[in-house]
Amino acid sequence: MTAHLEKVSIFVDVQNIYYTCRQAYECSFDYNKFWIQATEERELVGAWAYATHRGDEKQMQFQNILQATIIFAVCCWSLVLRSMKR
Numbered sequence: 001m002t003a004h005l006e007k008v009s010i011f012v013d014v015q016n017i018y019y020t021c022r023q024a025y026e027c028s029f030d031y032n033k034f035w036i037q038a039t040e041e042r043e044l045v046g047a048w049a050y051a052t053h054r055g056d057e058k059q060m061q062f063q064n065i066l067q068a069t070i071i072f073a074v075c076c077w078s079l080v081l082r083s084m085k086r
Contacts, residue, residue, distance in 0.1 A: 005043040010035075012072065014051035014063075035070050047072045054078075 012031075021029045035047075049066050051059070053076035066072040 005041065007045050008038060008042040009045040010038055010047040010072075012047075012049040014049050014066075031066065031070050049074045051076050052078070 017029045021027050047070075049063070049072040051063060051074060053059075063074045063076065067074050
């Protein structure tokens, strides 16, 4: 008889994690270590990483790494800045 595995879905806010780790903890986030811990002895349903798209080459390379090696579906949207009118 096989054991029933707990199911897990992963949702990541890329910019929020990046800036929180950098500013609050002065470190970087280890996505590989997180992936291993989050999926250990669990059935992965899906994994999504949400990020803004600014056309930055370094950012695009990082998003490609998330898709290719860690198997996140990367969802990007354009950053729209609006002024606050009173």
